[in-house]
Amino acid sequence: MGQPVVVRGVGLHTGEPVVVRLHPAEGPVRFWVSGVELRPLASAVVETARCTALGRGSLRLLTVEHLLAALYIRGIWEGLVVEVSGPEIPILDGSAQEWLEALQGFPSRGPQPVSLSGSIRVEEGHSRVLAQPSEVFSVSATILFPHPKIGYQQVVSPPVALEELARARTFGFLEEVEALRARGLIRGASLENALVFNQYGYVNTPRMLFEPVYHKALDLLGDLYLAGRPYRGRFIAHRGSHRLHVELARLLQDLG
Ligand SMILES: [Zn+2]
Secondary structure, three states, X not given: OOOOEXXXXXXXXXXXXXXXXXXXXXXXXXXXXXXXXXXXXXXXEEEOOOOXXXXXXXXXXXXXXXXXXXXXXXXXOEEEEEEEOXXXXXXXXXXXXXXXXXXXXXXXXXXXXXXXXXXXXXXXXXXXXXXXXXXXXXEEEEEEEOOOOOEEEEEXXXXXXXXXXXXXXXXXXXXXXXXXXXXXXXXXXXXXOOEEEOOOOEOOOOOOOOHHHHHHHHHHHHHHHHHOOOEEOEEEEEOXXXXXXXXXXXXXXXXX
């Protein structure tokens, strides 16, 4: 194996420092955690509350979605082992920007995209996630939050570049912080790695107009990577969640 690319940071939920080594290696993209190999597949997902987590037995690897989104954007499905020193992929700046940079030296490799023969739809309450046949790949998202700075937002990519989605950070609400911390979540969250809202507006500065929905589309892309191969089609999340994204990825994985 060649020299690994090293990325250091803290986990959003665990708050623990973690080192990631990206190794060039033959075979499909996979994670190594504590000597255990985990494939980024919907069938290996064990949790979808607040982040997407892979696992096997008692082993967990949290918050894989932003790195997976970067792999999707770079077209990397083979030729990489991701060695992780702890139970969570680091949050870095809350976006997928640094992962895109870290993956720059890895060639785009993997199967050709497969066309969908029909539409797939999964839903729960007001949320739904769809895959529709199309010769052109696109990902789109809508969100609706009763907040003065969010409200209804929509993004479709393309025309918005996938790399632009990758710059959008995780977002959250100050009011939720206490409750999430009490549940042992977001111990590593800070104003450096999330766009944070209070009741009235922004606590820190957004990177772009509509950053929340851009990030939702990024999360969808990351979760779609769990289908195990690229698909040609239109992928749409209306008020999506990791749970629904992963359910769609599971149905796509079963097609493969
Ligand atoms: Zn996210």
